[in-house]
Amino acid sequence: MNQQAKIVSIVNEPIKTGPIMAALLVAGFVGLFSETALNIALGELSHIFNVNATTVQWLATGYFLTLGILVPVTGILMQKFTTRQMFMTSILLFIGGTVLAAAAPAFGVLLAGRIIQAAGLAINLPLTQNVIFTIFPPNKRGGAMGVMGLVMLAGPALGPTLAGLILDTLSWHWIFWVTIPFLLFSLIFGFIYLPNVNEVRKVSIDAVSVILSTIGFGGIVYGFSVSGDAGWTSSTVLGAIIVGGMALIIFAVRQTKMETPMLNLKAFTYPLFVLGIFMSFITFFNMLSMLVILPMYMQMALLIAAFTTGLILLPGSLLNCVLAPMIGRLFDNYGPRAVITPGTILVAISYAVYSQFGTDTALWMIVLTHIVMMLGIGAVLASVQTNTLNSLPKQYYPDGIALTQTLQQVSGAIGIAVMVSILSAKQASYLADVANEPAQAAATGSSLVFKISLLLAVINVVLSLFIKKPDHSVSHKRVKAS
Known part of the structure; x- marks a missing residue:
């Protein structure tokens, strides 16, 4: 009781939201930047450490896999430990993993550093959303989540561009070293300004649930991640996906029967939450695969260098950084549908244009x-996430955040694996059946992928028509009734 009163008194004191957001979001940017920055250096690292392409790919796969395994556990950890304990753990993991990776003398050490980095991000992303939904009232969350959306887009999008610049002037080690000052900034600001905003409860962590969650989410992410190299008919791929799926079913059944579940699945009884989950899945499936397929198209079909590719994609990323806070304010002022539906239409139009790209597409057309x-x-992105979590009562925020963040990592891993496999298969069939023209084969494969993404984007347009602002009074009545 005293602990709860202490937390409430802290929350009721004036909170400096600016420094708090800076501490959390700078760390989040570093983590998401690190998620994609190393991709451009995989070829070089393969030669440096004398490992094959399949092995070096684990620097990316291991990152995704760690996020898929650890993010679901954060829902219960945010109830068991204070905000500051979670934040400090996250930052120290970030710093420790980054230093280890930067100084790695062998591939195994570099991979270990990447996994420790990902563990830090697995805590940071759900924690940031939970803090936002605690320190901001509902009518201000759109703007705050808009800024977080900026970070979630800018980090992965700018990663290859900045890493390409670093590789052109310095060694691969500096992809890690350059992030250390930013992490130290987050550490200092978080230590000074971040209060404990969560309510700590005496909850026990169910070991069986953790194991089932790890096998379930980890198995699915692993299966899809290695499908490109092993093939979809591989016993390893099929076995991992099937075992993962079965573990998730058992996990879900177990959660519904536990008095204090690791993840409270009652969030799925709220229709707007379920709608948001579907839209988030499609958005992240399309977005993260697009960030891989579009550079592949430019490099293989248009024969553009990697660094130039990053520069071509830079204007879109920078514009989004500038407009993200404005989009958040529009969400707060005019409601979700006024922002989300036009956004889904713009995405669908873009995929329609992407699908027409060929070997002679003008660069200005790609930029535009x-x-x-x-x-x-x-x-x-941010608007759907905000509305999805706004539809839940406050006590379900940790569970809802853990569910949405896990879904994002899983959908991203699935999206990349599926779309790259489709691109490769279409390329191979074109080269075998039509003509030995690698550039045209890459353009044809990319076009097919973008047509599939267009179909998913149109589904999101339709789903957006059912989005509405949550009625919080109804939510509270339902919680009391239950």
């Missing part, structure tokens, strides 16, 4: 279309 795409994604 990508700007429209990033504007659309910026309008959809």
Whole structure:
């Protein structure tokens, strides 16, 4: 009782939201930047450490896998430990993993550093959302989540561009070293300004649930991640996905029967939450695969260098950074549908144009279309997340955040694996059946992928028509009734 009263008194004191957001979001940016920055250096690292392409790919796969395994556990950890304890753990993992990776003398050490980095991000992302939904009232959350959406887009989008610049002037180690000052900034600001905003409860962590969650989410992410190399008919791929799926079913059944579940699945009884989950899945499936397929198209079909590719995609990313806070304010002032539906339409239009790209597409056309795409994604991404979590009562925030963040990592891993496999299969069939023209084969494969993404984008347009502002009074009545 005293602990709860202490937390409430802290929350009731004036909170400096600016420094708090800076501490959390700078760390989040570093984590998401690190998620994609190393991709451009995988070829070089393969030669440096004398490992094959399949092995070096684990630097990316291991990152996704760690996020998929650890993010679901954060829902219960945020109830068991204070905000400051979670934050300090996250930052120290970030710093420790980054230093280890930067100084890595062998591939195994570099991989270990990447996994520790990902563990820090697995805590940071749900924690940031939970703090936002605690320190901001509902009518201000759109703006705050808009800024977080900026970070979630800018980090992965700018990663390859900045890493390419670093590789052109310095060694690969500096992809890690350059992030250390930013992490130290987060550490200092968080230590000074971040209060304990969560209510700590005496909850026990169910070991069986943790194991089932790890096997379930980890198995699915692993299965899809290695499908590109092993093939979809591989016993390893099919086995991992099937075992993962079965573990998730058992996990879900167990949660419904526990008095204090690891993840409270009652969030799925709220229709707007379920609608948001579907839209988030499609958005992240399309977005993260697009961030892989579009550079592949430019490099293989248009024969553009990696660094130039990053520069072409830079205007769209920068524009989104500038407009993200404005989009958040529009959400707060005019409601979700006024922002989300136009955003989904812009995304669909962009994919329609992408699908027509060929081997002679003008670079200005790619820049313009990508700007429209990033504007659309910026309008959809944070707004859908905000409305999805707004539909839940406060006590379900940790569970809802853990569910949505886990879904994002899983959908991203699935999206990349599925779309790259489709691109590769279409390329191979074109080269075998039509003509030995690698550039045209890459353009044809990319076009097919973008047509599939267009279909998913149109589904999101339809789903957006059912989005509405949550009625919090109804939510509270339902909680009391239950």
